[in-house]
Ligand SMILES: COc1ccc(S(=O)(=O)N2Cc3cc(C#N)ccc3N(Cc3cncn3C)C[C@H]2Cc2ccccc2)cc1
């Protein structure tokens with residue numbers, strides 16, 4: 170408990186980056202690009218992103234770029250997908266190296282995944298999910314190429330996934346889930362369409378996610394989990410209802426999920442730590458303005474100074 174063990178978490182992230190042959194590394198190999206985004210963004214929030222060899226990261230990242238399609242794969246030699254294309258663009262924005270990208274090819278790849286109904290497929294195999302609407306909109310916004318898609322249809326498709334409880338599902342009629350709500354609210358926020366959201370109805374569903382232990386869950390009756398500190402909290406902030414939860418109890422819950430010895434944060438107290446929950450725990454604390462952390466943007470899931478640089482630079 171107590172306070173955030175910053176140096177321990179920095180050491181943990183750097184050790185995972187180095188441990189290439191661990192079980193965890195093998196399990197996560199197919200989404201190494203996601204893992205790189207989680208690790209690097211955590212280091213930046215902890216004001217330690219200078220501790221990695223950025224040139225090495227960028228050359229590995231570019232070796233995951235499929236120049237045929239214009240998309241990024243989760244690891245070298247795998248098929249491109251929207252999930253990894255967003256992570257790659259977020260990493261390059263973080264490192265202030267968007268200049269290495271063929272922006273036209275990447276934005277054509279993303280736009281090419283929009284369907285007639287405004288929805289997005291994750292890749293050429295066609296799976297449709299509001300997660301992919303978020304990936305497409307966030308990625309094109311960072312690249313300043315939102316003009317490449319039909320924005321009206323994209324927003325209408327997301328709204329077609331709104332439920333009577335004020336939440337959002339993966340597809341029309343899909344059950345409300347905190348992860349999908351983050352994706353839909355984030356995409357609506359980036360496109361300036363939050364006026365379509367019933368803030369009190371959705372805010373109520375979201376604040377009901379706080380459990381007696383202070384943590385947040387993803388659906389009614391589920392156990393609290395640190396990663397929901399991001400999915401629920403960022404959504405509450407975007408709709409200006411964050412005061413409806415107890416931030417100090419949530420902060421306590423996240424700090425309780427730290428491994429004080431070896432660093433890292435787990436999904437719930439005394440479980441195994443991983444990069445995913447370390448990132449979402451630190452990002453959740455950042456959303457609650459925890460001292461010493463860089464503030465993070467709830468919609469772009471990038472430090473605010475990075476978002477400002479993207480939109481207020483001459484680039
Ligand atoms: C440990 O078993 C798993 C199970 C699934 C996965 S996964 O499908 O690759 N993936 C990413 C993920 C990464 C790590 C790490 N390091 C740990 C978990 C986790 N989950 C599972 C999870 C998180 N909270 C509770 N649960 C059960 C989310 C999932 C889906 C997801 C992918 C990208 C972005 C957001 C969410 C990986 C490991």
Ligand SMILES: [Zn+2]
Pocket residue numbers: 394395396397436446
């Ligand atoms: Zn989790």
